[in-house]
Amino acid sequence: MAAAGKVAAQGLYGTASGRVTLGRGAGGDRTLELDRACESAIIEVLELEGPFPYSVVSEEVGISGPEDAPWRVVIDPLDGSLNAKRGLEPFAASIAVADGDTSATCGSDT
Numbered sequence: 001m002a003a004a005g006k007v008a009a010q011g012l013y014g015t016a017s018g019r020v021t022l023g024r025g026a027g028g029d030r031t032l033e034l035d036r037a038c039e040s041a042i043i044e045v046l047e048l049e050g051p052f053p054y055s056v057v058s059e060e061v062g063i064s065g066p067e068d069a070p071w072r073v074v075i076d077p078l079d080g081s082l083n084a085k086r087g088l089e090p091f092a093a094s095i096a097v098a099d100g101d102t103s104a105t106c107g108s109d110t
Contacts, residue, residue: 001046001075001093002095004044005038005039005041005077005078006093008041012033012037013087014086018032018033018037018084018085019032019085020032020033025058026059026060026062027059029059032078034084034085035060035077035078036060042077043075050071053065053066054069054071054073055069055072057073057074058074058076058077060077070099071099072097072098073098074094076094076095077093078093079091079092079094
């Protein structure tokens with residue numbers, strides 16, 4: 001999932017098209033085209049390969065999926081977006097998968 005987000009960011013970070021503001025995400029921050037592209041790429045991989053059933057908690061889309069899903073996938077599709085929009089590194093995707101309702105059951109990969 002993180003690799004797909006990185007590929008999506010490559011053509012956009014540091015560019016005017018990547019900095020286009022699309023609105024506000026569920027977390028209240030401005031959503032840039034760069035955020036949207038990274039999240040879309042990550043969710044596409046999740047839909048193909050993820051543990052089913054699952055719900056997603058994301059800075060951009062908020063909470064989606066069945067409320068009673070045993071798996072929670074927590075995503076910040078572009079952690080370090082200020083750097084990314086300026087064309088600077090580091091930035092990354094932050095992803096955690098929980099087998100249950102709390103962060104005590106999370107593993108993560110950045």
